[in-house]
Amino acid sequence: MTATGAKPIGARDEADAAQAVRQMFESIAPRYDLLNHVLSANVDRLWWRRAARRFREVLARPEAEILDICCGTGDLTMALLKLRPPGARPVLAGDFARAMLRRGAQKFGRQARQSPSKGKDAPYAIPIETDALHLPLRDASLDLIVTAFGFRNLANYAAGLAEFHRTLKPGGQLGILEFSEPGGFVGKAYAVYFRRVLPAIGRLICGKHGPYNYLPSSVGAFPPPEEMLAMLRQAGYVDCAWQPYTFGIAGLYAATRPPDTLETP
Numbered sequence: 417m418t419a420t421g422a423k424p425i426g427a428r429d430e431a432d433a434a435q436a437v438r439q440m441f442e443s444i445a446p447r448y449d450l451l452n453h454v455l456s457a458n459v460d461r462l463w464w465r466r467a468a469r470r471f472r473e474v475l476a477r478p479e480a481e482i483l484d485i486c487c488g489t490g491d492l493t494m495a496l497l498k499l500r501p502p503g504a505r506p507v508l509a510g511d512f513a514r515a516m517l518r519r520g521a522q523k524f525g526r527q528a529r530q531s532p533s534k535g536k537d538a539p540y541a542i543p544i545e546t547d548a549l550h551l552p553l554r555d556a557s558l559d560l561i562v563t564a565f566g567f568r569n570l571a572n573y574a575a576g577l578a579e580f581h582r583t584l585k586p587g588g589q590l591g592i593l594e595f596s597e598p599g600g601f602v603g604k605a606y607a608v609y610f611r612r613v614l615p616a617i618g619r620l621i622c623g624k625h626g627p628y629n630y631l632p633s634s635v636g637a638f639p640p641p642e643e644m645l646a647m648l649r650q651a652g653y654v655d656c657a658w659q660p661y662t663f664g665i666a667g668l669y670a671a672t673r674p675p676d677t678l679e680t681p
């Protein structure tokens with residue numbers, strides 16, 4: 417059966433699921449960056465940079481309105497900022513876990529970015545504490561929405577895609593970077609690492625076992641690429657594609673809100 421949204425253990429409904437996810441990220445925020453880099457051997461940095469490069473044309477437009485949703489501690493946001501020109505409109509960086517967002521803002525916020533050494537035109541991001549399913553943004557206001565390793569955690573995937581569609585301008589682009597489960601020999605070897613080794617290291621470093629058991633189980637329950645692409649099309653997107661990264665351990669979904677078509681009389 418197709419997954420409709422994240423279901424942490426014990427969650428009875430979507431509100432419960434969102435609350436459990438938010439609390440989990442609040443609790444691991446102090447160790448999140450360290451764990452990410454250790455558990456991925458820093459490959460995550462390559463993934464964020466590669467995902468950002470996919471949208472380099474829109475990022476290069478100073479007036480473009482860009483949202484990194486589920487930005488967490490801001491590493492994808494930082495990769496986006498590297499491709500923004502000096503003086504560009506600030507990127508919006510949203511997350512509902514305040515402790516994650518606060519850490520992110522220390523990297524991408526105006527104060528951090530526009531220090532005397534970096535200059536007053538250095539691109540920066542504005543942190544927004546928000547739920548991805550209820551964005552405080554006008555209809556058709558964004559040129560680009562990106563999200564890294566956050567979409568899988570939404571309590572309702574269809575509602576997330578609909579909210580992104582609402583806030584994107586016609587012709588606006590969507591990028592979703594997510595884990596996936598590769599097949600073949602690599603898949604088998606990776607499954608051992610992901611399901612056994614990773615939760616053990618996670619437990620050791622952050623002293624909690626819930627979050628790093630949740631990670632492999634949430635990836636296992638997430639729709640495979642062909643289902644995700646079907647969901648994107650069903651939600652009204654066009655030009656939907658999936659680009660696998662590192663043997664398909666992760667991958668980038670790219671899609672576009674269709675441009676308005678002019679009706680000819």
Ligand SMILES: C[S@@+](CC[C@H](N)C(=O)[O-])C[C@H]1O[C@@H](n2cnc3c(N)ncnc32)[C@H](O)[C@@H]1O
Pocket residue numbers: 434437438441452485486487488489490491492510511512513516546547548549563564565566569570571
């Ligand atoms: C695995 S972290 C990824 C953070 C960052 N994008 C990265 O690549 O490191 C997932 C983030 O999504 C956020 N998140 C999950 N569900 C959310 C929702 N419904 N609204 C806003 N943020 C959400 C969590 O708080 C967490 O910070």
